[in-house]
Amino acid sequence: MKIQWNKRYTTISIYAILVVFVSLIFYKFIGNWEETKVFFKSTLSTLSPFIIGFLIAYFINPLVVWFEKLIGKIRIRKKSIKSLKAKRSLAILFSYITVLGFIVIILAFIIPELLNSLADIINKLPDLITELIDKINNFVNNSSIEFIDPKAINQFIDDNLNNIPAALNNVYDVFSNIAPSLLNFTKSFTFGLLNVLVGFIIAIYLLASKEKSIASFNKGIIALFRESTANSLLAILKDSHQIFSKFFVGKLIDSLIIGVLCFIITMLFHIPNALLISVFVGVTNMIPYFGPFIGGFAGIILVFIISPIQALWFALIILGLQQFDGNILGPKILGDSTGLSPFWVIFAILVGGKLFGLIGMFLGVPFFAVIKNIIDKQINKKYEMKMHKKQEEAVLDNMQTEIDEEVE
Numbered sequence: 001m002k003i004q005w006n007k008r009y010t011t012i013s014i015y016a017i018l019v020v021f022v023s024l025i026f027y028k029f030i031g032n033w034e035e036t037k038v039f040f041k042s043t044l045s046t047l048s049p050f051i052i053g054f055l056i057a058y059f060i061n062p063l064v065v066w067f068e069k070l071i072g073k074i075r076i077r078k079k080s081i082k083s084l085k086a087k088r089s090l091a092i093l094f095s096y097i098t099v100l101g102f103i104v105i106i107l108a109f110i111i112p113e114l115l116n117s118l119a120d121i122i123n124k125l126p127d128l129i130t131e132l133i134d135k136i137n138n139f140v141n142n143s144s145i146e147f148i149d150p151k152a153i154n155q156f157i158d159d160n161l162n163n164i165p166a167a168l169n170n171v172y173d174v175f176s177n178i179a180p181s182l183l184n185f186t187k188s189f190t191f192g193l194l195n196v197l198v199g200f201i202i203a204i205y206l207l208a209s210k211e212k213s214i215a216s217f218n219k220g221i222i223a224l225f226r227e228s229t230a231n232s233l234l235a236i237l238k239d240s241h242q243i244f245s246k247f248f249v250g251k252l253i254d255s256l257i258i259g260v261l262c263f264i265i266t267m268l269f270h271i272p273n274a275l276l277i278s279v280f281v282g283v284t285n286m287i288p289y290f291g292p293f294i295g296g297f298a299g300i301i302l303v304f305i306i307s308p309i310q311a312l313w314f315a316l317i318i319l320g321l322q323q324f325d326g327n328i329l330g331p332k333i334l335g336d337s338t339g340l341s342p343f344w345v346i347f348a349i350l351v352g353g354k355l356f357g358l359i360g361m362f363l364g365v366p367f368f369a370v371i372k373n374i375i376d377k378q379i380n381k382k383y384e385m386k387m388h389k390k391q392e393e394a395v396l397d398n399m400q401t402e403i404d405e406e407v408e
Helices: 009-033 033-073 082-144 150-162 164-171 171-208 212-226 225-267 274-284 292-307 306-333 342-407
Strands: none
Touching: 033 082, 033 171, 033 212, 082 274, 171 212, 171 225, 212 225, 225 274, 225 306, 225 342, 274 292, 274 306, 292 306
């Protein structure tokens, strides 16, 4: 007996089965949340080299494109390099040399500066503590406040100073307790470094075949979705790419300029640890709004330990740089790359920071800009449809009115 399939009910049945299947998977994930977290963590750990490779390829791609254009203009023995494969290979090579060379140069300057800064802090810390204790003693002895007992304060200081040798004897116990944590940190750092190295290798293949990968991805979207849906998805992805690329490239240039200006000004004012502080200010400046204050606050602490007066000057320098960046440099370079108001920028930074830490603060703004762009497009589309429908109804009403008047 041949079964007569009803297309409508078959479709409904398939949708019902899919809904039940998705609901069961969702219940499985939520009902065993601890196992779900372990599963996602394990999956991310496995895929981390590919994720890192994709991010490296995405960030280096503008530099590769620039080198490709530059190589295309170079002539060797009156012949230009026309092969795409040759240009791409040379562009990737020069981009890697540029990026890795920049990282090596920065680290070559930062690591000695960091070690010198730590040495200065360690050397000056006992004198700073002694000076602070002397100031407290002078304040207490010369104070006219009746409820402060100088003898009690001095006794408290002496008791704590006498306890220092006993505290130092417990250092071995402390290190014994934190040894497993240090071992886990070393293991995580080693695997993280290995993932980054593998990511650089994966990025080479992604950059070498980026047109083919993009074409395959677009082909898959067109094959899986209806034409209107596919066009909408491709338009959203294109807009998202423009938002991310404009934000990252613009913010990178902006932060580089701020870091260089900070180094020049701090050198002119003879601020200690100028290079280390300037690099930290430049890196944290990648975080909108809060970045300059994060870098500036850390720099103020480092300078204050060495010289409180210079820390005040450095605070004024950071304030001036932040005003220059926020009102002049940032708008010139970034423009309205995200399309977000200051309120939504701060909202995106706080939410991203709460969920994903410093990386969330950095990525929160472009991600929220992408979401806002999608919502705005949908709202504008619905609005235009309604307004178009109203205009059509108004035209039909006018035509009907004219017909009625002619009949009368």
